[in-house]
Amino acid sequence: MATSIDGSMMRRLNKTAVFRTIYEGSPISRAEIASSLGMNKATASSLVDELIAEHFVMELGYGESRGGRKPMMLDLNKTSGYSIGIDVQITHITAALYDLSGTILHLHRDALYVRPDASAKEMLVQQLESVIRRTMALAPPSAHGIIGVGIAFPGMVNSSTGQIHYLPNLEVHDWSVHRDLVARLQIPIFVDNDANCGALAERQQRGLKQLAFINAGIGIGVGIIANGELYRGQDGISGEFGHTTIAAMGLRCSCGSYGCWEQYASERALLRYLEEGGTCHIPPFPSANFLEECVLRADAGDPHYIRAFQTVGQHIGYGLSNVINGLNPGYVIVGGNLASAARHIMNEVENVVSYRAVSVNRNVQIVIADPSTVVSGAASLVISSMLLVDVDSLADIRSV
């Protein structure tokens, strides 16, 4: 449904633009805000004053003069509120507390106990509630308190309805996790796919308009930032590149298809390569430290492990080239569990991409994500959905 703009809407948009300018450019003065937004000084001042009254912004003190009166520098009032990010994985759950600036204050990782049966939802929601409550208790008292909780799930999630379609390894289907958690906690809850969270975090951190975040772990998923926004697709399940074919007549996949990327480029695939390579002592799978142990053995020079990682890297490269050629993202961030094996994988990945990417796609930047990227992206669901709105989309309006 289309909407028109009235005065109060205009003011809200402008206030958001001012807040965003401070968020991205602090410390900054009222005068700089006005000039960088092409806005009158009086308007900027008035909006800043409102933001200060609401505790979202604070004055830092006088800055350096540039030939005249000293500017009063502004900054986020970063301790006026907090957000919580949660990263749910198969074997463990990570929770982190952030202030408004996105600075991490606490990070905690617990084992996750979920039997993949009818009790899975109940066990999951109980552990989520518990970890959220514990994290909330860590936040100092503040004007806005806990603004919300963002949760990243490893599977298909509809972020607008807060519904989980399907979490493959936990065997959770069709569950409104949003409803259940709001009922228990009475605070705003945001949910999304883990790869999407990773993509959001990278967008924010690097200020990119197009990127792909590869979440490679037990399975493989992709988060896509297109035109500066997360692309979620028609039903919120875009990015299932793990189930795109890289070998039309290849291995049967659990999804019913053949030759899916994640059959060749995942922890599961690593396990298979190890088995096929006749490796003797393979760590138990899936367990919280399966990959860790494999990396240790490769570090120690075990050729079976080194070869298995290289094969994984090569196949990551095949699928990654597909993502790159299909989406021309400019920037690719590799995250997920397998990113911790980057030193055994990335040479092969880059080698494959260098000859399979077409044209300018060969200039694509490929980098490794920080391990806490997903959890911080989950937290940023809160802040970006409540505080930031993109006004840029209106910049290039032409006349009617």
Add this chain to the structure above:
Amino acid sequence: MATSIDGSMMRRLNKTAVFRTIYEGSPISRAEIASSLGMNKATASSLVDELIAEHFVMELGYGESRGGRKPMMLDLNKTSGYSIGIDVQITHITAALYDLSGTILHLHRDALYVRPDASAKEMLVQQLESVIRRTMALAPPSAHGIIGVGIAFPGMVNSSTGQIHYLPNLEVHDWSVHRDLVARLQIPIFVDNDANCGALAERQQRGLKQLAFINAGIGIGVGIIANGELYRGQDGISGEFGHTTIAAMGLRCSCGSYGCWEQYASERALLRYLEEGGTCHIPPFPSANFLEECVLRADAGDPHYIRAFQTVGQHIGYGLSNVINGLNPGYVIVGGNLASAARHIMNEVENVVSYRAVSVNRNVQIVIADPSTVVSGAASLVISSMLLVDVDSLADIRSV
């Protein structure tokens, strides 16, 4: 660069919203516009009056009463200006004249003569100028005249700079076709990739927010509409799914990679399947009617041709499933030359997608494009870039 909104900007946005409401919902009255935009009647009236004064909108006469005074129905003043669309293909060039409503008034198809050598650009620009001038001459006199020309090219194009990166079969590299044509014609020129144009046309026609347009011809490209907007990627070359791998160790491709989709699902691939199948009388390739003749033979029941088309269809299905799983488009439109062989291909395509798409992606709609989709999308580049702006993106703003 961010921007603030002042009063005149607000009015421009609202005027655009009104225009858009008329564009999409005509015939419509002032009162309906106001209520559907949540806008005051007086404001809607005033904006409509401006649009009428500028000849963009006209009054049609009184509509049916709904229990009170009869409404004055409004419509686009569709003959107040015209746009031209051009579809450049390897063997021919299609030009069409449209009014503002997107109704086609003339369609003309010429053979294209371009030697793939140093003279290519010059030959191309000459023929483009000539066909545009001829089409311009067909437009009736009007208030705004020819508003602009949109051109779809079969290759990598940067639409924002008007630069052609590369047209594979015409061997044109790095050419600012925009600059050259503007210099010759002195009217606004818009260029884009053919698959993108197809995607734009389908978005407009079907009112979709997510879709993928498959342009399958000598090569294969994909146009992506994400969140209601064309996704062009970092460098404007997104959608090169033709060069995504569907067989990691497959056939060598001209791009340097192996197993690219378009090696298996294109007119070229059809030719190869025919040769491999030992077919005797194969029509010359590439020629303007290679495919036409193949379709005729398949229609006539020649099993070689039928089998070759089925194989093409199967492989279109593989890559299409990748597009669907990766992008969750909800809607897929198959266009390009090969769409004219739909009756020999689509059974296989749908069969493959039905088991290779995951989850709700199995509900994806797959339809065949009209042959003039690309050329009308090219024309719509003009209208959408000059007349339509998306205000919807502001709808879901939350408080700061």
Add this chain to the structure above:
DNA sequence: CGTAGATAGTTTATCATACAAACCAAGTTC
């Protein structure tokens, strides 16, 4: 020093825009 000029920020008056409410117009329903 002290003054001119520059920069930061506030105050005041003005203007543009959307809005609400009253109003006029012209139909339907009973």
Add this chain to the structure above:
DNA sequence: GAACTTGGTTTGTATGATAAACTATCTACG
């Protein structure tokens, strides 16, 4: 034909951004 409904215009008002004048405070420079 009276009461009601809907479409559209007119009029007065509130809001918000702006321009311009003004205060405050700094640097530069003679």
